[in-house]
Amino acid sequence: MDHFVIKDGIMHAEDVPLPAIAEAVGTPVYVYSRATLERHARVFREALDAVPEKLIAFAVKANPNLAVLRVLGAQGFGADVVSAGEMRRALKAGIEPEKIVFSGVGKTAVELEAALDSGIGQFNIESEEEGIELAALAVQRGIAASCALRVNPDVDAGTHDKISTGKADNKFGVPISEAERIFTALAKLEGMNLRGLAVHIGSQLADLAPLERAFGRLGTLIDTLRKQGHAITHVDLGGGLGVPYRKGEELPSPAEYGAMVAHVTRGWDAKLIFEPGRVIAGNAGVLLTRVVRVKRGISDPFVIVDAAMNDLARPALYGAWHDFEAVEPGTERMIANIVGPICETGDTFATGRECDALEAGALAVFRTAGAYGATMASSYNSRGFVAEVLVDGDRFAVVADRIDAGAIMDAERVPEWLD
Ligand SMILES: *Cc1c(COP(=O)(O)O)cnc(C)c1O
Helix, strand or coil, rough: CCCCCEEEEEEEEEEEEEEHHHHHHCHHHHHHHEEHHHHHHHHHHHCHHHHHHCCEEEEHHHHHCCCHHHHHHHCEEEEEEEEEHHHHHHCCCCCCCCEECCCCCCHHHHHHHHHHHHHCCCEEECCCCHHHHHHHHHHHHHEEEEEEEEECCCHHHHHCCHEEEECCCCCCCEEEHHHHHHHHHHEEEEEEEEEEEEECCCCCCCCCCCHHHHHHEEEEEEEHHCCCCCCEEECCCCCCCEEEEEECCCCCCCHHHHHHHHHHHCCCCCCCECCCCCHHHHHEEEEEEEEEEEEEECCCCCCECCCCCCCCCCCCCCCCCCCEEEECCCCCCCEEEEECCCCCCCEEEEEEEEEECCCCCCCEEEEEEECCCHCCCCCCCCCCCCCCEEEEEEEEEEECEEEEEEEHHHCCCCHHHHH
């Protein structure tokens, strides 16, 4: 459920009519709903009521906006970060360091040092090499790094190849067949407080079975490691729960996910960490855009909007679907190709799509754009970076300025030897 609904013929975000935002901030612009973010946070938390000890760490990469992180931090969420930049954001948004988990296969020495110095709660180590490097850096500081070993459980998440992370040939984690040896080797190191395991098999999962299989394999590994005398006190189950991108699409609910987790992890006797991203933020945002013009085609017309693949990359990257709706729909419908202005055919949001009839100047939204939307934006074609707005009841605020080509050029230099 979200708070983007038609009232008196006009789409609102909570109590704010979207045309008011377009008027004040211009388009394209991402619009997030605080009430929806809070609702999703509550639903996810309540779904895990049966888990006695847990930390829910929002996957910052899904939506790193400081205001969004502030909203979720106030809900008790921590942060799952995959770079020093994301860690800085989480800290700046007021999330306590102990609630920050650092994942990622390519953490640099500089990033590891920054995280050690910030006192974050846990490193999810993705290789033996990384663990050795981290332990040495911790020793230099006279501390021990709290760590979980990320395991690649070799399950097919059944999602898009580019967002699948738990198959043996993916770059993430250590192979489950090697996990016991690597855990034992790393646990011996001074500077290393290896206390758990982590897993994350992919994103936009439409089926709970692969997750259940992965968690089951983790359970077996926990038993094996404990039998050898290792203390396993923390287990990170990652994120990955999918969201409906099409009206009417059915996906496993947080409640079903929570029930499965409670079942599989019964008796684990460890603190569980969750890293949801998309399921919290996806349907809490839309990308508001204006139709530049409608161009006749050989078959279907092209509805050319002022948003493009640089603002919302998912359709170009993964062939992803986003529902597309008029802000002030009439009764007419049309079949159209929805495209942006960028000079690439990949800049296509939808082909042969049935949608509300639209004319030049009309406003429309791409739904379910609150996760992996603005965060993936680029300035390709010198279009600048898209603005972001947060709505709260009948008020709204710009939470990220539009960064135009001028501001980007301010960071560029022409060396004098070119004169
Ligand atoms: C991307 C990612 C997540 C979040 O995935 P969602 O599908 O958005 O829930 C969680 N953990 C890790 C390690 C990730 O890379």
